[in-house]
Amino acid sequence: MKRFVSFALCIVAAMLASGCGPTITVENRTRFPVRAVVSQGMNREVVDPSPGESSTVDADIGPYRAYAVPDKEWIAYAKLTRKVLNDSLADADKLTGPQLLDVIQRLKDIAGRVQQYEAAAGAGNGCSGNITETGSEAHTVDVNVGANGRLVTTCR
Amino acid sequence: MGCLWVILISVALAVGAVVAYRNGVITKATLLNLAGLGPAHVEIDNFRDDAIQVSILRLDAAKDSKPSPTALTIKPFNVSTYHAPGRGTYRVDFRATTAGTLGTCTLSARSGNRYQFVALPNHLVVNRVNRPALAGSDLIVATSRMCR
Numbered sequence: 401m402k403r404f405v406s407f408a409l410c411i412v413a414a415m416l417a418s419g420c421g422p423t424i425t426v427e428n429r430t431r432f433p434v435r436a437v438v439s440q441g442m443n444r445e446v447v448d449p450s451p452g453e454s455s456t457v458d459a460d461i462g463p464y465r466a467y468a469v470p471d472k473e474w475i476a477y478a479k480l481t482r483k484v485l486n487d488s489l490a491d492a493d494k495l496t497g498p499q500l501l502d503v504i505q506r507l508k509d510i511a512g513r514v515q516q517y518e519a520a521a522g523a524g525n526g527c528s529g530n531i532t533e534t535g536s537e538a539h540t541v542d543v544n545v546g547a548n549g550r551l552v553t554t555c556r
Numbered sequence: 557m558g559c560l561w562v563i564l565i566s567v568a569l570a571v572g573a574v575v576a577y578r579n580g581v582i583t584k585a586t587l588l589n590l591a592g593l594g595p596a597h598v599e600i601d602n603f604r605d606d607a608i609q610v611s612i613l614r615l616d617a618a619k620d621s622k623p624s625p626t627a628l629t630i631k632p633f634n635v636s637t638y639h640a641p642g643r644g645t646y647r648v649d650f651r652a653t654t655a656g657t658l659g660t661c662t663l664s665a666r667s668g669n670r671y672q673f674v675a676l677p678n679h680l681v682v683n684r685v686n687r688p689a690l691a692g693s694d695l696i697v698a699t700s701r702m703c704r
Contacts, residue, residue: 435633442597442670446635457636463579478633482603482676489679492699495692503695504688507672507681510601514635 422531424464426541427454433471434543434551437517440464444514446474449543461533466541467517467526468551477513481506529555589668595639596665599685601674602630604652608675611649612638615662630675640665648673650680650697661703673697 426436428449438445438457447455448471488495488503495503520526529539539555546552588594602608613625630636640646643666650658652675659680663671670685680697683689693699 443637443639444599444635445637446633448631448634475633478603482674485603485674485681486676486678489676489681489692489695492679492692492696500689500692500695503692504683507674507683507688508685510635510674511599511672511685 422459422461422539423456424459424466424529424531424539424541425454425456426466426468426543428452429542429544430551434468435471435474436466436468436541436543436553437514438464438466438541439514439518444511446514459531459539461531463528463530464539464555465518465526465528466553466555467520468543468553469517470551481510527553527555592667593642594667595641596643596667597670598638598640598646598648598663598665599635599670599672600628600630600638601635601672602632604675604677605632606653606655607631608653608658609651610636610638610673611647611651612640613647613649614640615645615647617644643667650675659697661697661700663703671702 424438426438426447426449428434428436428451431451433448433450435446435448436455438447438459440459440462443460445457447457449455484506485503488499488506517526527541529541531539542554542556544552544554598612600608600610608630610628610630611625612628614623617623626638628636628638640663644664646663646665648661648663650660650673652658658675661673661682665671669687672681672683672685674681674683681695682697682700682702683695684702689695689700689702694701697703
């Protein structure tokens with residue numbers, strides 16, 4: 401009996417230690433790299449599950465949206481942004497007012513880009529789900545290639 | 557008659573609030589932020605070619621508690637968000653897999669504020685999204701007044 405109690409306590413401790421909150425797992429069912437955006441209110445995660453693999457993000461109770469883009473599209477955007485930021489911030493102390501505003505706008509644009517994907521998810525190009533207090537804590541987003549060759553996400 | 561209007565408006569507001577809450581328009585965080593008890597949001601964008609490790613530790617926790625740092629590993633070109641549970645001082649350490657220590661920011665986070673860190677090959681950028689910096693030096697973690 402004591403062993404059982406110890407075992408049960410270990411399980412509970414392990415669950416607490418691992419922060420057993422709700423999670424969303426993004427499964428890449430395509431044969432090429434994708435970048436998936438999972439957003440939930442102010443919480444945004446961008447992950448890159450390899451083909452046939454999955455990535456898991458922590459989530460909260462409430463509605464969420466998911467969208468996937470080909471990896472190269474996101475990388476191209478990110479590399480352009482980082483080049484502009486790197487160049488602009490080479491002499492950060494000497495930035496003029498307009499240059500500073502430009503850098504801040506570039507920084508805002510990162511969130512803006514993710515919000516574009518969020519909007520696309522809401523417009524039917526992605527998927528949305530809802531994590532409830534009473535429902536399952538494990539939610540999955542499948543990324544597949546649709547009949548038209550475009551990426552399709554399914555929340556389940 | 558005036559009393560009836562007050563009751564009707566109160567009921568309408570209550571119903572509206574419940575509907576908004578259920579649809580996610582008003583969230584628990586919104587309500588907590590109104591009371592100054594909501595989380596601060598820390599977004600970390602890794603725009604480097606290698607993975608970064610971020611450690612976030614609350615420095616002003618209650619004396620009888622021993623907070624452990626939150627550790628995040630963010631792969632190249634991924635984005636992650638951390639909810640600082642409330643107003644407080646946090647030490648945010650950044651390390652890169654290949655370059656070692658990138659920088660440390662001692663952040664005084666406020667309820668409802670949104671902070672953005674962007675790890676670049678040559679810089680570690682910090683930005684308070686809802687009240688951006690007024691000087692370029694405040695955008696770099698090493699020199700930013702936000703990180704002291």
